Amino acid sequence: MTLSANNFEHLFLGALALFVVLECVLTMLQTHAADRAARHLPEPFVGRLSEAAHRKAADYTGETAQAALLLTFLGAAFALLMTFGHGLTFLTALAMGLSSNMLVVQWTLLALLLGAAALLEFPFGWFARFRVAERYGYMRRERGPWLARTARETLAGWLVALPLVAVLMALLEATGEYWWVAGWVLWVLYLVWRWGFSTAKGLFWGRRAKPVDDPALVALARDYLAALGIEMTDLCIMTRPRSWDHSHLVLAGFGRRRRVVLFAHAAARLSRGELLALLAHDVGHIRHGHAFLRVVLFSLVGALLFWAAGQFGDSPEFYAGFGLADVPLDRPGTHAGFMIACAIVAFPVLFYPLRPVVNLFSRLMQYDADRFAAQVARPDDLVRALVRLHRDYATTLAPSRLYSLFHYRRPHAGMRIEAILTRAKAEGRPLDEARFPYGFSVLLAELDRPVLERSALARALADGREEREETESRRTVDEALDDRRYAVGLEVGNDPAGAEGNLKNDTAAALRTTKDEAVPDFLLRTPPKTPSVPAEKADGEGNEDDETPKTETTKEGDGARAKNNADTALSQPGAKDS
Structure with a gap:
């Protein structure tokens, strides 16, 4: 079946309408959920947050959701401007006026498109990410420095993207009509590299990670992991890198041999029993192959996107349906740049229904790891660890489940705690009941001790510093x-x-x-x-x-x-x- 330009036009307009309407409904659900939750604190968080602060968090959650909806309207307007407003046609004509080389034309088109999107988003992003937070007193940066830094980061990102796009265009051009297969292979290689890099990165943190100088703690962690089938090669502590903002510890390495890198904020807050619960959570990810499953999932999603791009990359009706007229398809080449430009504008809207599916998959893996941890450790240790490590008290503790599903890959700490408590209640299991794996034994009093004494934590992090910096x-x-x-x-x-x-x-x-x-x-x-x-x-x-x-x-x-x-x-x- 051949799709006409009208078919593509109607498909896109329908998807765009669905996108905007659903985001409006989700925003209302999020605002109402936060308002309802403000009437009482979730039991695990009682004593950590006042009623007034919880009410303020509900109000702030509603405003941030509405600010995000503003960005949704902006994205929809930009998509309409670039398609039926003939924005892509104008940028293509401008690029063709600068060069007659089709590869340069496509690279210029992508550069102009990315630059226009960044410029249009900048002022609205300032309101959504800075102004609302400033009004509630959650933003400590001054307006000028924030704007300057954001502008520098935006410009730097655009400049870094230019050579990467040029290399990508050259590679796709060299592969001919199967450029979309080559693009998918590059995507899979990137996913595998990212998986391997994140797994092995902790092995090369030698300069920043310091060995834990507590034989009892090292022995406790080693014996517990051994009972779970993991051989611990080392236990280190360090401050958390910026890129690991969701992590509290890392089991770095491959296979059964792992180096445990514990981040300082977790070492300072948790008891040893809570540390074992976190270790069990990460072991659950390893034993159930979640990282590999994530690579498979995103590879399949990428295959769908690249297949769609390859099927319609040489179709005049496709470009006409998205308002991109006069694409020089008669000239030799893959025309991948024109397809990528349309994908940047239209694919986030067309494939919007896939977003909750991908997020659901990632969230289920978190619940699965929590379930494993609760089976081999004390459930109340895992609950206390989640409460103590939760730090986002500016937003509601009970967000809308549908809104969270569409917008977050990780479930909220409150949702994870609720799932743990519900499962323990269904099993009739006391929360303080220890079901440690066979071969591991420990005095329960030992589990209530802090992970590291204050002086030991400071010494571990101070080791190797120069005298001048210490002073x-x-x-x-x-x-x-x-x-x-x-x-x-x-x-x-x-x-x-x-x-x-x-x-x-x-x-x-x-x-x-x-x-x-x-x-x-x-x-x-x-x-x-x-x-x-x-x-x-x-x-x-x-x-x-x-x-x-x-x-x-x-x-x-x-x-x-x-x-x-x-x-x-x-x-x-x-x-x-x-």
Whole structure:
């Protein structure tokens, strides 16, 4: 069956209408879900967030959803402008006026299209990602620096894309009529490389990762992983890299031999039982082959997209249906650039229904890993770990399930906790019941100890630092590690757009607490006289993005301020913390 230009036009308009209507409905569901959830706190989070802060989070969630809807309208308008507004035709004519070489014409078309999209999105992105957060007090950056940095990043991304697009165009041109097969192969190779790189990256963090100097903890982790079929080669600690914003620890390596890299914020917050639960979660991903399944899924999605591009890449009706007139199909070449331009504009709309399917697959893998962890560890340890490591208190703790399915690949911490509790209740299993794997035994009292004492954590992160850097940061680490004046679990200096925050504040912030949260014994001990190095400086790389306001403290005023902040913790949230 041959599709006419009218068929393509009607298909695209129908998909565009579905896209806009569904996003409007999802936004209403998200706003109403946040409003309903604001009436009461989820039980696992009681004591970590005040009712007023929870109400504020609900309001903020509604406004961010509406700001995201504004970007949806912008995307739909841009798609209409580029297709039926003859924007692609205009850009093609402009590119052909600059060169007669078809490869250069296609490269210029893509460069102009990407540049136009970036310029159009910039002011609306500022409102959605900065202005709303600023109104609620969750944005600590000044407007000027934020705009300057975003502009630099946008320009840098566009400049980096230009040579990559040129190389891609040359490769596709060299493969002839099967360019779409070559494009899919490149996509699969990228997925495999990304999988292998992320798995092995922790093996090469030698300069930044420091061995844990606690034989009991190392033995506990090694024995537990051995009972789960994993051979631990090393246990290290480091501050979390920016690119691993969803991770708390990494089992790096291939096969059964793994290096455990524990990030400092998790080491500072968790007990040893909670650490075992997180280890079990990651082992669940490994044993169930989730990384490989993810590669297969995205390979199949890529195959569908490239197949569609290859089928219609030489069809005049296809281009006419999307408003791209006068495509020089009579000239020799693959014309892949014209197809890619149409794909950039139209495919996000045409394949919008695939988004919840892909997200559902990724979310099911998280639930599956949680189920495995609850079977081989104590469920309440896993629940407490999720609560303690959750940092996105600026948004609602109970988002709409449909909205979350369409917009997030990872389920919210509250959804994961609910699934764990529901399964334990269905099985009639007490939450504190330990079902450790065969061959592993441990005193339950040992599981309630903190992962690392404060001094041991500081020593591990300070190992290898130069004396000058240690001297400069002594005062900072003493203030950061001893200060327990956080409000409602929110870290100052972090943006609300993601679930994770500034790396520079990770370790120090992890040791802060709220008024209603029990303070671990090791935090109440007298700080050691031996100077420590701050966790945020331990990796040898400063964070220029830290906007945390510096607070000068004195011995006389520190206690009064701490008491005052603790009293107001349940009514005034701090800045949000993927």
